[in-house]
Amino acid sequence: MLTRLPLPIIGLLVLVLTGCERCNPEQPITLPGEAQIDFELTWGEEVYALEQVATDHNGYPIRLDNLQLYVAPVAFRSDGEWIEGAEVSLIDFSVHAQNIVSSLEAGSYDAVRFGMGLPPEINTDIDPASYPNSHPLSVIGSAGMFWTWSSGYIFVKYEGKFALESGTQLIEPVSYHCGTDISYRTVTLELPEPIVVASEETTTLTLTLDAAKALIGSGDAIDLASDPVTHNAQGDSLGGRMMDLLVEAWEINVE
Secondary structure (H helix, E strand, C coil): CCCCCCHHHHHHHHHHHHHHHHHCCCCCCCCCEEEEEEEEEEECCEECCCCCEEECCCCCEEEEEEEEEEEEEEEEEECCEEEECCCCEEEECCCCCCEEEEEECCEEEEEEEEEECCCHHHCCCCCHHHCCCCCCCCCCCCCCCEEECCCEEEEEEEEEEECCCCCCCCCEEEEEEEECHHHCEEEEEEEEEEEEECCCCEEEEEEEEEHHHHCECCCCECCCCCCCEEECCCCCHHHHHHHHHHHCCEEEEEC
8 A cells, every 4th residue: 555645744855865965966077197207318418419428527538329228116205105196117218208297186186206217026037027018127128128027127327338438439348237236226306496286287398417517416427437327137236326326416496
């Protein structure tokens, strides 16, 4: 038997249900934004491009023909907490407009931190064939940047030619291949001003590498004449010295 509720009761139920919906409205979903880091290369105060001839701290003419490095991972600081962005990127300065894009929650960020090279858990005892071809650690993605399964990946390649005297042909080799777990370094840079990442929008920063500072810094200098080559698959000290110098070679700006 169907029982009909009196109209006043039906009206009361409608008011109660409507009121509950208003008390517990669905929260809007805030989609993440993006922070894009564009890479630039300088030699001292001058914009630099590979295959240009520059002069090092000892007065040697030098031409860089290849400069590549792994960056892993990137993180951004917000209210004292580090939020990880892009995991692994291979930066090749022979390719125009290199950048790293990180997906971040909307908010304010005041510092950037990134690893130069690869942390141990993704460096040694890794088979590049286990990654899809599009990944920077795959066989194709890491072409020329991998030693062996035991030694792992090459973190930095800094290659070119130099001359012992100005005005002479650049025929002396420059070849620094830095890697191994003990060569992994972390760079932390305070932003000149905080950035605000907005939902579904892209905020751009510029990360500049001074290639000259890979050879000289506040506490060390590499002499090309005596130390022009290192392939430190075993983690020799020269490769570690260059990694230490590279930590001081970065500058970041907000666009």
